Amino acid sequence: MSTDRDTVHSYDAVAAQYAAEAAAMPEWVATEIDAFVAGLGGSGRVLExxxxxGRDALELEKRGISIRRTDISKGFVELLRDSGFEADLLxxxxxxxxxPQRPGTRYDGIWACACLIHVARDDLGTVLRRLAEATRxxxxxxxxxxxxxGEDVSTHGGAAAPRRYVETYWREPALRSALTDAGWIVxxxxxxxxxxxxxxxxxxxSRA
Known part of the structure; x- marks a missing residue:
């Protein structure tokens, strides 16, 4: 798996609490949404x-983007479905x-905000390549x-809902190289x- 199992289980256990904590849109993410939507010309089908x-998906939809919501955490997928959205465990x-909504058609874009930190270093190139192959x-x-x-294991929460997240850190040269090798033009x-x-x-x- 691309993500440490304890990390996934941590998100499963605190999905609603985490969603509430992350509900406010950081300024830097709002700026990236603006640039992403502009690059798509204000429309398109995007794999998230x-x-x-679901914070980012709602904002992207407000801008005219069609979103396929996905998450590796069953807790988040169930939370999104309970809120009335289609969401896939992925x-x-x-x-x-x-x-599944457009068989044989590639996505116009990929939105992966603050989630690839949980992908193991040796797996990120494969994930980026697979995302590129799915994109027009x-x-x-x-x-x-x-x-x-390096990597880090962060722990927070209380005894009733402990959290353990494995995170991988990157420097720009190595990240840029991984993206280019995977078929992206940075x-x-x-x-x-x-x-x-x-x-x-x-x-x-953008996809090469």
Missing amino acids: IGSGG DPLTDDLAD AGGRLHASVREGD SEIRRCVGKPNDWWLSVRA
Whole structure:
């Protein structure tokens, strides 16, 4: 699997709580949504990896984008379905990425915000290549990962709902190389700050 099982189970256990905590749109993500939608010309069919509580999908739909919501966490998928949205359980490393609503047609874009941090370093190239293969030529990609070195295991929550997340950190040169090797043309990698001392590398790219 592309994602550590304990990480997935942590999200399953706290899906509703996590969605509430992440409901506010960070300024840097709003900026990336603007750029992504502009790159698509204000329309298109997009595969979202790691939909979580659905915050970004709602904003993208407001802008005229058709979204296929997916997540590797069953907890998030059930939360989205309970909220009235179609959502699919999907591991981008191993599962078929084809759009069930448009058989034989590739996506116009991929939205993968703050979720590929949980993909093991050795697997990211494969995930990026599979996403590229599912995207039409010229289609757009937004992806964001934490900036840094190595890997980390972060733990939060309480005894009733402990959380354990395995995260992989990236530097721009290695990330840019992985994207290019996977079939993406990188237009920009921006350094964005979430919380203080929480730096992200935010990718704007198109399918070669």
